[in-house]
Amino acid sequence: MNTQKIKKMMLFVFILGLFSGFSFSSLTEPPTARSMKALIVTGQNNHDWKTSTPILKQILEDTGLFKVEVATSPSPGGNMDDFNLDFASCKLVVLNYSGDNWSASTQKAFVDYVSSGGGVVVYHSADNSFTQWKEYNEIIGLGGWENRNEKAGPYIYWKDGKIIRDTSPGIGGYHGYQHDFLIINRDTSHAITRGLPQKWMHARDELYSLMRGPGKNMHILATAYSSPLQNGTGRDEPILFTVSYGKGRIFHTVLGHAGGEIPPPPMECVGFIVTFQRGAEWAATGKVTQKIPGDFPGVYKDTATPDDVRRWKDFRPPSLKDILQKVSTYDYGEDEKVLSQLRDYVRAHRHSPESIRQCEEQLAEFLDSDATLAAKMAVCRHLREIGTSVSVPVLEKMLLNQETSDIARYALEKIPGISVDRALIQGIDRSEGQVRIGIISSLGQRENSEAVPVLEKFLYDSDVSATVSAAEALGNTATPEASAALTKALDKTSGELQSQIASSLLKCAEHSLARRDWKTAIKLCDKVLSVKLSTPIHQA
Structure with missing residues (x-):
C-alpha cells in the first residue's frame, strides 16, 4: 500500500471520528472514572447497617472508580426467595450482611461470580454469616460467632513472622474492649499496603480475635496485637488479608464497627478508609492506582498513642484551602479553634514529602492574600517549621514592609538554604530604620559566615542602633570570621557599642569552648580583658 493511500485512510478515519465521537485515545485509555459497578449487599446485620452502608457507599464513590448500588435484603424472617442479585454485572461486591440464609439460586450466583473472577470486599461482621455454607467460608477465609468452633477450621493468627494454624477446639470469634490499637503491615509489598507506613494507629474499634475458618489461599497483610490489658487474647490477630477463590480476588477487613456512637469512630479513621478503598480497587482490578494521603496515621516512634490516630470528619480528607479561608479573618484574642485545625492539618501531613x-505551597500563597496580620503570623509559625526555598519569595516581599517584616523574619530565621541568607542580605540594603535592624538581627540567628562582611560593615555605621545590632548578630554567628571582625572593631569603638562587641566576643569564646577549642577561647577572653570598657558588659 503506497503512502498516498495510507494518508487518505488516516484522513478518512479522522473525519469519521469527528462525527462519531471516536477518538484514538479510547483505544488505550483505562475505563473512565466511576465506570465500575459496585454492589453493597446489606439489609440484615448484627451491627448498625443503616449507618455503615451509606458511609461505605460514599467511601467507594469518593475514589472516583465506582458507581455504587445497594441491595437491601428483606427483614429477618422475610421471604429470601425474592432476594435475587445480579452479581455477574458487577466488578465488585461488598458484603455488609449477616443474617438469614440466601436462597440456593442466589448462593450459586455468588459462588459463580467469585469463581469467574469477581472482586469481593468482606467488611467487618460479614464474616459472622453463613456458618454452614462451605463455599462462603472458603471465600471469606476466616469467620467468627454464629456457633463457629473447631469444625469451621483452625484458629489463624501471626507469631514469630509466620502464620499459625491452630486446630485446638474452642469458640470462633471474640473481641475484648473497644479501644484504639496499633496495626502492623506484615506485607508492605502487596498492592494494597505498598507505600503505607509499616505501623499505624486505628481509632477505637472491636479487635476481632479467635477467628477461625478454612484459611485456604489466604494471605495476611496486617495484624494487631490483642492485648490482655484490653481483655484480649495476647495474640497478633489478622486484621487485613486477601483470599483467592477460583479466579476471584477477596479483600477481608475486620475493621469498621458501626454501633453506638455516630459517626462511628473506626469508620472515620483514615487508616480504615484508605485501606478499604485500596482493597476495593485491588479486588475489582488486581491493582491499586490511588495515592496515599499525606495524613495517613503512620507511627514513626517506638511507642504509639491515641494521639497518633487520624479521623476524617464526614469520612473525607480535610481541605487546607477551606481551613485557610477560615483562618484568613482570624484576629488576636478570638477563638483559636481554627488555628488548631490548621496546626493539626500541617502536623498530620509532615511525614509525606509530596x-x-x-501544604507549603498553599501556605506561601496565603501570605500574598488580604488575610489579617494575625492570620499571616499563624501561617508563618508553620512555615518556620516546614518552609523551604518555595516560601522565600513571598517572605522576602513581606520582609521590606514594616507591618509584616517581623512576621516574615520569624519564619525565615529557621528555613534552611542559601536563598534565605541572600534574601536577608539583600533586604538590608533595601531597608532602613527598625526594619533594617530587625533583618540584621535575623542574619545573626542564621549563623552564616557569608553574612559576616555585611554585618562587619555596620559596625562602623552612623546609626548607633544598627551598629549595636550588628555586633550582637556577629556574636550569635560566632564563626572564626565573626570573631575576627569583632576583635578588629573592639579597639576602634567605645561606649555602648564597645561593650556589646566585648559581650559578643565572649559569646564567640563560649562557642569555642563548646567545640573544645581551648586556645581560641582563651585568646578571645584575653582580648576582652585587655580593653578598659567604659560601659559594663551585659552577658546573658
Whole structure:
C-alpha cells in the first residue's frame, strides 16, 4: 500500500471520528472514572447497617472508580426467595450482611461470580454469616460467632513472622474492649499496603480475635496485637488479608464497627478508609492506582498513642484551602479553634514529602492574600517549621514592609538554604530604620559566615542602633570570621557599642569552648580583658 493511500485512510478515519465521537485515545485509555459497578449487599446485620452502608457507599464513590448500588435484603424472617442479585454485572461486591440464609439460586450466583473472577470486599461482621455454607467460608477465609468452633477450621493468627494454624477446639470469634490499637503491615509489598507506613494507629474499634475458618489461599497483610490489658487474647490477630477463590480476588477487613456512637469512630479513621478503598480497587482490578494521603496515621516512634490516630470528619480528607479561608479573618484574642485545625492539618501531613510540599505551597500563597496580620503570623509559625526555598519569595516581599517584616523574619530565621541568607542580605540594603535592624538581627540567628562582611560593615555605621545590632548578630554567628571582625572593631569603638562587641566576643569564646577549642577561647577572653570598657558588659 503506497503512502498516498495510507494518508487518505488516516484522513478518512479522522473525519469519521469527528462525527462519531471516536477518538484514538479510547483505544488505550483505562475505563473512565466511576465506570465500575459496585454492589453493597446489606439489609440484615448484627451491627448498625443503616449507618455503615451509606458511609461505605460514599467511601467507594469518593475514589472516583465506582458507581455504587445497594441491595437491601428483606427483614429477618422475610421471604429470601425474592432476594435475587445480579452479581455477574458487577466488578465488585461488598458484603455488609449477616443474617438469614440466601436462597440456593442466589448462593450459586455468588459462588459463580467469585469463581469467574469477581472482586469481593468482606467488611467487618460479614464474616459472622453463613456458618454452614462451605463455599462462603472458603471465600471469606476466616469467620467468627454464629456457633463457629473447631469444625469451621483452625484458629489463624501471626507469631514469630509466620502464620499459625491452630486446630485446638474452642469458640470462633471474640473481641475484648473497644479501644484504639496499633496495626502492623506484615506485607508492605502487596498492592494494597505498598507505600503505607509499616505501623499505624486505628481509632477505637472491636479487635476481632479467635477467628477461625478454612484459611485456604489466604494471605495476611496486617495484624494487631490483642492485648490482655484490653481483655484480649495476647495474640497478633489478622486484621487485613486477601483470599483467592477460583479466579476471584477477596479483600477481608475486620475493621469498621458501626454501633453506638455516630459517626462511628473506626469508620472515620483514615487508616480504615484508605485501606478499604485500596482493597476495593485491588479486588475489582488486581491493582491499586490511588495515592496515599499525606495524613495517613503512620507511627514513626517506638511507642504509639491515641494521639497518633487520624479521623476524617464526614469520612473525607480535610481541605487546607477551606481551613485557610477560615483562618484568613482570624484576629488576636478570638477563638483559636481554627488555628488548631490548621496546626493539626500541617502536623498530620509532615511525614509525606509530596503532601508537605503541597501544604507549603498553599501556605506561601496565603501570605500574598488580604488575610489579617494575625492570620499571616499563624501561617508563618508553620512555615518556620516546614518552609523551604518555595516560601522565600513571598517572605522576602513581606520582609521590606514594616507591618509584616517581623512576621516574615520569624519564619525565615529557621528555613534552611542559601536563598534565605541572600534574601536577608539583600533586604538590608533595601531597608532602613527598625526594619533594617530587625533583618540584621535575623542574619545573626542564621549563623552564616557569608553574612559576616555585611554585618562587619555596620559596625562602623552612623546609626548607633544598627551598629549595636550588628555586633550582637556577629556574636550569635560566632564563626572564626565573626570573631575576627569583632576583635578588629573592639579597639576602634567605645561606649555602648564597645561593650556589646566585648559581650559578643565572649559569646564567640563560649562557642569555642563548646567545640573544645581551648586556645581560641582563651585568646578571645584575653582580648576582652585587655580593653578598659567604659560601659559594663551585659552577658546573658
